[in-house]
Amino acid sequence: MLDDRDNNIDTDKLSADVRAHIERELKGYAHNIHDEISGGISGVIIQLENIKRTLARVGDEKTVSDINLVILSATETLEASRRIANKLRPSLLDHFGLAAAIDQMLKDFQIRYGVNTSLVIEPNALISKNDKQKLSERQCLEVFRIAQEVLNNIIKHANAHHVDCEINGELEHVIFTFKDDGCGIGWDAVQGVGIGGIKIRALSAHGSVSITPLCPCGTMVKLKVKVLNNDAHRQEG
Ligand SMILES: Nc1ncnc2c1ncn2[C@@H]1O[C@H](COP(=O)(O)OP(=O)(O)O)[C@@H](O)[C@H]1O
Ligand SMILES: [Mg+2]
Known part of the structure; x- marks a missing residue:
């Protein structure tokens, strides 16, 4: 299926610097x-x-x-x-963090398209024991952009009634799961710019992503992002 191992990603084409520049412009x-x-x-x-x-x-x-x-x-x-x-550029992301920004995105999506959404966040999934954000600013922005494309695809392709999002924490990872109950991504789906971008952003966030059909219906996007150690976290900014 469309996972992050089966594709040669041309990271040069859309380098991290270029994306950072675009993000500044968008801001x-x-x-x-x-x-x-x-x-x-x-x-x-x-x-x-x-x-x-x-x-x-x-x-x-x-x-x-x-x-x-x-x-x-x-x-x-x-x-x-x-x-x-x-x-x-969601101001909530800058001021209140990733959970608030995803929550608002899902609520806006529900109001705009009439697709029910839910968000379950495991306690401490995003905050470490010493009250620090587990993910860097750049990781949060990449995850946010991935979530935007996941919702775009649901509205464009899935014909879904529900979207359920979960954020779970492991010792060294934060896992974001998006499930829709639509027609399901086909095994023969052709990757376009959207899923290509999701994969590049997942790599840039020190993560991996898989996109699979669900039984009996729907699609699951699972994004696993590595929690960086303090030094790497600071460098990421
Ligand atoms: N949630 C989904 N449900 C069903 N099909 C999907 C879903 N997300 C993606 N797809 C399929 O994967 C293909 C590739 O998606 P993407 O790379 O974002 O390109 P685009 O959205 O421009 O077609 C889509 O054309 C569609 O067939
Ligand atoms: Mg798309």
């Missing part, structure tokens, strides 16, 4: 969308609310209801820009 775009676009739309909504209150006082019901429609569409645009910024 910049996300901040611009957040500050300039979302900030601007929020300002417009506040002004419209003020105008609406003034018009309501003079009893102009018709214009008030027209303004309500404009506010509704501005609010939807605000929500869309929040979603786009979040996909580019």
Whole structure:
């Protein structure tokens, strides 16, 4: 099946440096969308609310209801820009860590596509005994991007009703499991850019990944990421 052993990955093509550069660019775009676009739309909504209150006082019901429609569409645009910024660079990942970012991603996915999602995190799966994050910033970002592609594939190919995610901890590894109950990946599935990217990112996160069909239906993506020792952790940044 499509596991990480059966493929010659051209790591030169998409080197870690290039990916780090892309991530920095994406972070910049996300901040611009957040500050300039979302900030601007929020300002417009506040002004419209003020105008609406003034018009309501003079009893102009018709214009008030027209303004309500404009506010509704501005609010939807605000929500869309929040979603786009979040996909580019989830602020939750920077501020609250990988578990919070995956949790939010699954909740957004459920709302957007109507596919039920669940997340079970084993206690201490991501936090070591001395209260340190087990995975480096780079590992967290790679896992997050892998999770995004897993969900993309589920919506594109699986026709699933449920997605269950588990995060488990072993002494030297953190294991991320995504199961959907869709049509199941075929044994003859042709690897595209998505799964190719998943494999490259898994390697870059000091991990391995397997993607297998489930019985009686669905697909399981299992990602096993190595917990680095303190020195390697610091170097990773
Ligand atoms: N969750 C899934 N359920 C069913 N099939 C899948 C799933 N994920 C991936 N696949 C299959 O694996 C193929 C390769 O996926 P990918 O490399 O992401 O390329 P792409 O999504 O562009 O087709 C898909 O075309 C599809 O046939
Ligand atoms: Mg894909």
